[in-house]
Amino acid sequence: MLTDIHPKLPMRNKAITRDFYLNQLGFKEFGNADFKGYLMVQKDAVQIHFFEFEALIPEENYGQIYIRTNSIDSFYQTLLDAKVRIHPNGQLENKSWGQREFSLLDPDYNLITFGQNL
Numbered sequence: 001m002l003t004d005i006h007p008k009l010p011m012r013n014k015a016i017t018r019d020f021y022l023n024q025l026g027f028k029e030f031g032n033a034d035f036k037g038y039l040m041v042q043k044d045a046v047q048i049h050f051f052e053f054e055a056l057i058p059e060e061n062y063g064q065i066y067i068r069t070n071s072i073d074s075f076y077q078t079l080l081d082a083k084v085r086i087h088p089n090g091q092l093e094n095k096s097w098g099q100r101e102f103s104l105l106d107p108d109y110n111l112i113t114f115g116q117n118l
Contacts, residue, residue, distance in 0.1 A: 009063045010053035063110035072116035
């Protein structure tokens with residue numbers, strides 16, 4: 001039986017990625033060890049893993065994840081208050097497929113979409 005999934009996304013610089021997810025999105029670092037070239041972060045029940053890819057060209061990165069939430073409006077407002085840049089085409093809105101969503105790009109242009117059932 002499958003129980004969890006932890007996406008792995010590319011990062012160019014561990015310190016920059018750590019700072020973005022911890023200090024802007026409110027994640028915490030997961031695990032007791034600091035692995036070279038690898039980062040694990042967690043917020044509530046969601047974990048994201050990152051692997052170092054120094055040659056990554058952000059504009060050519062197609063990394064994407066979709067994270068479901070049950071408090072999208074308050075989370076969105078928290079990010080706005082913290083001056084987190086929302087994707088220009090990803091403002092919070094109701095979608096025709098029955099989701100309320102918004103998106104942002106991390107420092108390596110991984111597309112992070114948050115959604116809640118309408």
